[in-house]
Structure formats: C-alpha cells, structure tokens
Amino acid sequence: MIHFPKDFIWGSATSSYQIEGAASEGGRAWSIWDAFAHTPDRTANNEHGDMACDHYHRYKEDVKLMADLGLKAYRFSISWSRIQPDGQGAVNEEGIQFYSDLIDELLKYNITPWVTLYHWDLPLALHTEKDGWLNPEIADYFGTYADICFSRFGDRVKNWITLNEPWVVSILGYADGVFAPGRKSKDEPYLVAHQLLRSHGKAVKIYREKYEKTQQGTIGITNNCDWREPLTDTPEDVAAAQKALEFFLGWFADPIYFGDYPKSMRDKLGDRLPKFSEEDKEMLLGSSDFFGLNHYTTLYAADAPSGPAAENNVYGNGGIFEDQRVALSADPEWKTTAMQWPVAPWGCQKLLEWIKDRYQNPPLYITENGCAYNDEIVNGEIKDTERLDFLNGYLSACHKAIGNGVNLKGYFVWSFMDNFEWALGYSKRFGIHYMDYETLERTPKNSALWFKEVIKENGF
Numbered sequence: 255m256i257h258f259p260k261d262f263i264w265g266s267a268t269s270s271y272q273i274e275g276a277a278s279e280g281g282r283a284w285s286i287w288d289a290f291a292h293t294p295d296r297t298a299n300n301e302h303g304d305m306a307c308d309h310y311h312r313y314k315e316d317v318k319l320m321a322d323l324g325l326k327a328y329r330f331s332i333s334w335s336r337i338q339p340d341g342q343g344a345v346n347e348e349g350i351q352f353y354s355d356l357i358d359e360l361l362k363y364n365i366t367p368w369v370t371l372y373h374w375d376l377p378l379a380l381h382t383e384k385d386g387w388l389n390p391e392i393a394d395y396f397g398t399y400a401d402i403c404f405s406r407f408g409d410r411v412k413n414w415i416t417l418n419e420p421w422v423v424s425i426l427g428y429a430d431g432v433f434a435p436g437r438k439s440k441d442e443p444y445l446v447a448h449q450l451l452r453s454h455g456k457a458v459k460i461y462r463e464k465y466e467k468t469q470q471g472t473i474g475i476t477n478n479c480d481w482r483e484p485l486t487d488t489p490e491d492v493a494a495a496q497k498a499l500e501f502f503l504g505w506f507a508d509p510i511y512f513g514d515y516p517k518s519m520r521d522k523l524g525d526r527l528p529k530f531s532e533e534d535k536e537m538l539l540g541s542s543d544f545f546g547l548n549h550y551t552t553l554y555a556a557d558a559p560s561g562p563a564a565e566n567n568v569y570g571n572g573g574i575f576e577d578q579r580v581a582l583s584a585d586p587e588w589k590t591t592a593m594q595w596p597v598a599p600w601g602c603q604k605l606l607e608w609i610k611d612r613y614q615n616p617p618l619y620i621t622e623n624g625c626a627y628n629d630e631i632v633n634g635e636i637k638d639t640e641r642l643d644f645l646n647g648y649l650s651a652c653h654k655a656i657g658n659g660v661n662l663k664g665y666f667v668w669s670f671m672d673n674f675e676w677a678l679g680y681s682k683r684f685g686i687h688y689m690d691y692e693t694l695e696r697t698p699k700n701s702a703l704w705f706k707e708v709i710k711e712n713g714f
C-alpha cells in the first residue's frame with residue numbers, strides 16, 4: 255500500500271441535478287437540464303432527473319453511508335434554481351433549508367463539505383429570458399447567487415468551487431449541442447466561456463471582499479482536462495498535443511494564472527475570442543486559491559493542418575476541430591471504461607506535471623476521477639476488479655506525481671453513487687455501476703471498501 259501525505263484529503267463527489275430529484279418540489283424551478291432532458295431524444299431513453307437518486311429526501315441515509323465509508327470530504331453542488339427559482343430575485347427559503355440541513359448532517363459526522371456553486375443546472379428562466387451564459391449580465395446574476403450562498407452557508411462551508419468544468423458547458427452545451435442547452439455554434443462556445451470566466455471572477459471577488467476575512471474559507475474553480483500525448487515525437491505532433499492542451503485547459507486556466515487566454519488561441523481565433531477589459535483581467539488574475547481538476551482519460555494528438563475534420567471525437571473531447579486542427583485517437587490496445595474512455599493512468603501523472611510546470615505548482619485537488627463499468631454481481635458481491643485496477647492505477651499515478659513535486663492535496667472519486675449520467679441517462683440501465691450505495695451497503699469485497707482501506711491506511 256502506498257502512502258499519501260497525512261493531510262491528504264480523501265473524498266467523493268456528486269452534483270445536484272444528477273442525484274437530488276425533487277425537481278419540482280420545495281419551491282425549486284426548472285433548470286436548463288430539466289428542460290433539455292424533457293425534450294424528446296436528448297437523453298438515452300428520454301430519461302431525466304425528476305427523481306434521480308431521490309437524495310433530496312434521502313440525504314440523511316446517504317450521509318450515513320458516507321460516514322460508514324470513512325469519507326472525510328464530500329463534494330456536492332447547489333442547484334441554483336432551488337435557491338433562486340428564477341435565477342435572480344427572491345430567495346427560496348425551503349431550498350436554503352435543504353442545503354443547510356445537508357451541511358449540518360455532514361458536519362455531524364465530521365465530513366467536510368466542498369460546495370460547487372454551478373454544476374451545469376442554470377435556472378431555466380435565465381436562459382429563456384436573459385440569454386443565459388451568452389449575456390454579459392450573467393456575471394452579476396451569478397455573483398448575487400454566490401453571495402446568497404456565502405452568506406447563508408459560509409459559516410459552515412469553508413471550501414467553495416465556483417464552476418464545474420466550464421469547458422463542458424461551452425463545448426458540449428454550445429458547440430456539439432449534446433448537453434443543455436443543446437446549441438451548435440462555432441463562435442458561441444468562446445463567448446460563453448468568456449462569461450463563465452467573468453462570472454467565476456465576480457463570485458471570487460465578492461467572497462474575498464465580503465466574507466473571506468470572517469469566514470476564513472478558500473475558493474477556486476474546477477476545470478476538466480484529459481491528457482494529450484503526441485502521437486509521434488515529430489515536432490509537429492508535439493506542438494499539436496501542446497496546442498490541444500492549451501485549447502482545453504489553458505483556455506480556462508491561463509486567464510486565472512496569467513490574466514489572458516493562451517497565445518495559441520488568440521493567434522488562431524483573432525477577434526472570435528473575446529477580450530478581457532482591464533477590470534476583468536484584474537478580477538481574474540489570481541482568482542483561484544487552488545487548482546481544481548477533473549481528469550478521466552487520455553488520447554493521442556497529431557497535427558492535422560488540412561483535410562477533413564477527421565477527429566476521433568470521443569464524446570466531444572476535442573473542442574472545435576476546425577479551430578485546432580489536432581486529430582485525436584486512441585490506441586486500440588488501451589483498455590476502456592464502459593463510457594469508452596481509455597484507461598491510461600500515466601496520462602494523469604503527465605497532466606499533473608504539466609500543470610505544475612505551467613502554473614507554478616499551485617495547490618491542486620483532483621475534484622473528480624473515476625470510471626464506469628458493467629459490473630457483474632457474483633454471489634451477491636459486485637465483481638469490480640476493473641474498477642479496482644482503475645483506482646489503483648490512477649492513485650499510483652497521483653502518488654508518483656507527488657513524488658515528483660506536484661502539490662496534489664486531495665482526491666475526490668466520482669461518484670459517490672450511481673446517478674443520472676447526463677445525456678447517457680441512468681447508468682444502471684446500462685448496467686454501469688459507479689461507486690454506488692448499494693455496493694457500499696451490501697458487498698464486503700469491492701472497490702468501495704478498498705477505498706475505505708486506502709483512507710484508513712493513510713492515517714484517518
């Protein structure tokens with residue numbers, strides 16, 4: 255068993271729309287995901303989050319399971335339209351009460367809440383009436399919502415994440431259209447990303463000016479990125495892989511660490527890439543106390559200066575091909591998860607080290623990593639050796655990265671339980687099990703329990 259630093263944070267993560275259910279209860283109004291999932295043929299089997307894992311009603315049971323697992327940290331997200339049904343104006347006290355009770359329940363078991371303010375469920379009214387993430391005013395709406403959360407929960411919540419994966423919002427939501435709000439555009443992703451970044455900056459500014467001193471918490475953003483390995487060692491492919499990483503992670507991290515988008519993006523996109531005002535630059539620079547990273551997979555990257563958009567587009571993971579001209583591919587020898595994502599722990603280590611080098615070794619948390627598999631049930635136990643291998647591999651990669659000086663301070667496994675996997679619908683229908691609570695409850699030998707051992711072994 256490898257050992258992690260004593261103060262390493264071991265946690266698990268979920269998000270509001272994927273688990274809460276109670277979509278029209280407790281004063282909550284619809285988000286863009288409710289509307290998207292209720293539009294025919296947008297999700298597998300037309301499934302939606304109306305009930306999901308019923309966490310809204312069963313949160314006490316769920317928290318007890320977390321405590322039994324030995325989790326010290328739990329990352330969840332707040333549904334904006336439960337707090338402000340219209341995305342602006344009146345506060346829904348029932349929504350406040352729900353999260354307040356959840357936080358108290360977690361603290362009762364000494365589980366530290368890590369709270370994401372936005373995990374893709376924009377209040378529908380902000381989208382239909384205000385143009386959602388395309389409207390520059392959204393930074394003010396988001397700031398007000400964040401302010402409400404800080405003032406109501408910040409006495410107990412000390413770890414804030416403004417946005418989850420703005421890349422997904424921009425690319426899957428506005429370029430590929432496979433996620434809410436389902437738009438397909440060449441330019442909107444860049445405009446949306448710009449407003450997401452400004453909104454993040456605004457929330458952080460409010461936290462630092464009004465709450466940080468008294469509440470003493472930290473605040474940051476979570477970005478997602480896969481690793482891009484040059485297909486060959488030609489300078490062209492090496493440059494293509496670097497460009498792909500800049501268009502993926504640099505797009506969102508450079509403005510925070512350097513005050514502007516990567517030069518490769520500016521050179522390629524010109525005026526299609528919005529410009530930050532001086533005020534925005536100042537607001538964004540240094541606006542994350544830590545580097546939140548969601549990491550799942552790796553692909554090869556090759557230079558593709560011309561030719562058809564022949565990208566091996568694994569679930570939209572490339573960004574806009576015409577803008578990047580990087581062809582992505584997987585080695586057919588690589589194992590994949592049930593979501594067809596290649597398993598390549600070495601890519602995780604390389605990405606962690608790339609972040610360390612590019613952004614001056616910031617404190618880093620893996621806020622999501624995990625896998626889906628078609629687990630079999632054998633003699634009443636979940637046979638999930640593939641997941642064990644996955645977790646072993648990725649945690650070893652993390653450990654090696656720490657050995658090489660990466661300031662990795664925590665790891666949150668996705669997910670705490672089976673849930674609504676966005677356009678893929680309910681994973682259970684596909685026989686895909688994440689770390690689900692039935693697994694936790696019923697089976698003595700499985701990776702959830704293994705995870706518990708890891709936590710114990712590491713001194714908790």
Ligand code: GAL
Pocket residue numbers: 269272418419422478548622668675676
């Ligand atoms: C992430 C996302 C999660 C979950 C995960 C894969 O991109 O933040 O909500 O969908 O992928 O299971």
